[in-house]
Amino acid sequence: MKNKTILIEPVTRIEGHAKITIDINENQQVEDARIHVTQFRGFEKICEGRPYTEMPALTSRTCGICPVSHAVASSKACDELLAVRPPKAARNIRRMINLAQILQSHALNFYHLSAPDFVYGFDAPKEDRNIFKLMQTHPQMAKDGIALRAFGQKIIERLGGKRIHPEWIVPGGVSHVVTQEQAQTILDELPQAFDIAKRTLQYFKENLPRFKKEIDAFGNFDSLFLSIVGKKGQLEHYDGLLKIIDAQGNVLEENIEPKEYKTYIGEAVEHDSYLKSPYYIPMGYPKGIYRVGALARLNIANGCGTSYADEAFEVFKNINNGKPLLSSFYYHYARIIEMIFAIERIEILLRDPKTFSDNIRSYAKINRLNAVGCSEAPRGTLFHDYSSTQDGVITGMNLIIATGNNNLAMNKSVKQVAQTFVNPLDITDGALNKVEAVIRCYDPCLSCSTHAQGIVSSVIEIRDAHKNVLQTIQRS
Amino acid sequence: MKRLILGFGNTLRGEDAFGVDAVLLLQNNTLKNTTVLSAFQLTPEMALEMLEYSHIIFIDTAFSPSHAYALACSLEKSNRVNLSHHISAFHLIDILNTLYGHFPSFEIFSMLGNNFEAISNVVAYKEALEKTTQFLMHY
Numbered sequence: 001m002k003n004k005t006i007l008i009e010p011v012t013r014i015e016g017h018a019k020i021t022i023d024i025n026e027n028q029q030v031e032d033a034r035i036h037v038t039q040f041r042g043f044e045k046i047c048e049g050r051p052y053t054e055m056p057a058l059t060s061r062t063c064g065i066c067p068v069s070h071a072v073a074s075s076k077a078c079d080e081l082l083a084v085r086p087p088k089a090a091r092n093i094r095r096m097i098n099l100a101q102i103l104q105s106h107a108l109n110f111y112h113l114s115a116p117d118f119v120y121g122f123d124a125p126k127e128d129r130n131i132f133k134l135m136q137t138h139p140q141m142a143k144d145g146i147a148l149r150a151f152g153q154k155i156i157e158r159l160g161g162k163r164i165h166p167e168w169i170v171p172g173g174v175s176h177v178v179t180q181e182q183a184q185t186i187l188d189e190l191p192q193a194f195d196i197a198k199r200t201l202q203y204f205k206e207n208l209p210r211f212k213k214e215i216d217a218f219g220n221f222d223s224l225f226l227s228i229v230g231k232k233g234q235l236e237h238y239d240g241l242l243k244i245i246d247a248q249g250n251v252l253e254e255n256i257e258p259k260e261y262k263t264y265i266g267e268a269v270e271h272d273s274y275l276k277s278p279y280y281i282p283m284g285y286p287k288g289i290y291r292v293g294a295l296a297r298l299n300i301a302n303g304c305g306t307s308y309a310d311e312a313f314e315v316f317k318n319i320n321n322g323k324p325l326l327s328s329f330y331y332h333y334a335r336i337i338e339m340i341f342a343i344e345r346i347e348i349l350l351r352d353p354k355t356f357s358d359n360i361r362s363y364a365k366i367n368r369l370n371a372v373g374c375s376e377a378p379r380g381t382l383f384h385d386y387s388s389t390q391d392g393v394i395t396g397m398n399l400i401i402a403t404g405n406n407n408l409a410m411n412k413s414v415k416q417v418a419q420t421f422v423n424p425l426d427i428t429d430g431a432l433n434k435v436e437a438v439i440r441c442y443d444p445c446l447s448c449s450t451h452a453q454g455i456v457s458s459v460i461e462i463r464d465a466h467k468n469v470l471q472t473i474q475r476s
Numbered sequence: 477m478k479r480l481i482l483g484f485g486n487t488l489r490g491e492d493a494f495g496v497d498a499v500l501l502l503q504n505n506t507l508k509n510t511t512v513l514s515a516f517q518l519t520p521e522m523a524l525e526m527l528e529y530s531h532i533i534f535i536d537t538a539f540s541p542s543h544a545y546a547l548a549c550s551l552e553k554s555n556r557v558n559l560s561h562h563i564s565a566f567h568l569i570d571i572l573n574t575l576y577g578h579f580p581s582f583e584i585f586s587m588l589g590n591n592f593e594a595i596s597n598v599v600a601y602k603e604a605l606e607k608t609t610q611f612l613m614h615y
Contacts, residue, residue, distance in 0.1 A: 147524070
């Protein structure tokens with residue numbers, strides 16, 4: 001029997017476009033499986049020659065789902081070029097809008113993209129595994145998803161002027177103050193959002209035992225974890241120092257200034273994907289595999305710093321007796337805890353009188369020619385690394401996008417799931433869905449990470465030992 | 477009857493901006509009982525804002541390799557149910573019907589286009605805009 005490869009294209013219910021190949025060997029076993037990101041945009045090149053003042057707005061155009069994350073990281077890089085620290089009000093407002101972004105993005109992943117798998121099961125008929133079926137059978141859950149995402153989006157709109165691609169985060173701070181009226185409107189809506197997030201956590205915890213097989217095989221392996229943490233080691237998304245731990249929870253690196261990232265993170269290029277493969281340099285490529293995002297953040301942090309999220313965090317940590325959770329299935333759990341944290345933290349920021357100061361922007365000319373901005377995006381740690389002339393013209397740019405950080409882990413996860421669930425002699429739709437579902441655990445934003453453009457093009461491909469495509473399965 | 481006219485598209489992507497450009501023109505006029513809005517893309521939570529309208533008109537660009545700048549109304553629905561962060565007008569109406577029991581009448585005014593990098597024929601594009609907005613102002 002010839003070796004063969006299964007190709008999954010497009011990969012569905014993710015942001016952006018990809019295909020998966022599954023290679024079958026002569027013994028009719030899954031030999032390998034990989035995710036290929038099939039688009040290219042080249043934002044680093046587009047930005048060269050443009051003034052630094054354009055960077056927050058320009059780089060946020062990378063994506064329609066997490067533009068705020070890019071605006072935040074970009075503005076922080078620009079702050080560094082100017083060598084200024086934004087005033088407290090500006091930092092609070094940036095922090096708040098970043099949390100609103102994380103909230104709406106996590107809500108989208110849970111309710112619209114992943115919930116059908118949780119409700120109907122990963123082996124359910126494919127015509128049932130979508131939000132429209134969910135609307136019919138679980139209308140309250142579907143409404144919750146819409147309401148929670150709307151809450152996050154409205155905060156972005158109220159603070160930033162528009163929901164997608166707000167342009168009010170600027171070098172040195174923000175361009176508009178937050179008014180007491182705006183704050184009160186958000187505070188009035190906050191209890192409903194909080195109730196929804198708590199209800200979601202309850203649902204997920206109750207249903208977690210149903211997914212033991214998926215927990216065991218969905219990216220369940222040793223890896224490093226990377227995120228920024230706050231001064232006390234707590235969960236942090238806007239500002240902080242980098243920390244890296246291993247699978248046992250041992251600290252490999254901590255208190256790393258983001259501008260030093262190149263000492264620790266290398267970027268390998270694979271021949272079959274536009275997505276680079278970052279790795280931890282001291283362990284080399286590909287051994288230096290690490291994960292970022294909600295799971296990494298909660299594995300690394302020693303607490304959340306808000307009351308209800310801390311309660312949930314403690315339960316989460318106890319699953320593996322305080323050690324890191326290694327299955328990527330737990331990304332879903334971690335994202336729900338982060339939604340609760342985001343709502344609680346937004347309330348704290350809205351009740352801080354310093355948020356309402358008129359002093360929202362620091363001004364300076366270019367004082368540094370190289371700068372790195374780093375923040376936690378919904379999907380993980382985001383780096384914007386700029387070089388500039390003395391006149392503020394960008395001459396070089398390197399972006400390490402959250403999803404890119406997870407590339408090696410996503411590939412390893414796809415292989416693990418394919419080897420566990422795909423029987424080459426009887427390829428079921430449920431098995432192929434699991435191969436896609438493990439990617440959804442990471443909630444990848446491929447448009448961002450490759451800066452992709454183009455029309456959707458993704459597939460599941462079955463290939464023989466010579467990489468000849470024997471079968472192509474269209475997934476959309 | 478309250479009416480919503482919602483033009484959507486990416487203003488950086490050539491002819492995809494048609495819906496937004498149409499809204500920009502319509503905003504210069506007073507349309508009775510009508511709210512005019514533009515959006516980068518359609519997202520599920522927009523359903524909440526549509527609850528107060530009994531008639532919704534979407535304006536967008538529909539890809540067509542061979543009939544650029546032709547105007548069409550309510551093109552046939554695609555049966556795709558896959559979605560990521562944005563959805564179609566039909567999906568939004570589905571959400572309104574199924575989740576909120578709200579059944580507005582709706583139409584989709586589309587300009588057919590095949591260039592999402594630039595506007596190939598500015599004259600034809602402007603003519604399409606003019607026809608669409610004039611029609612809507614007297615609709």
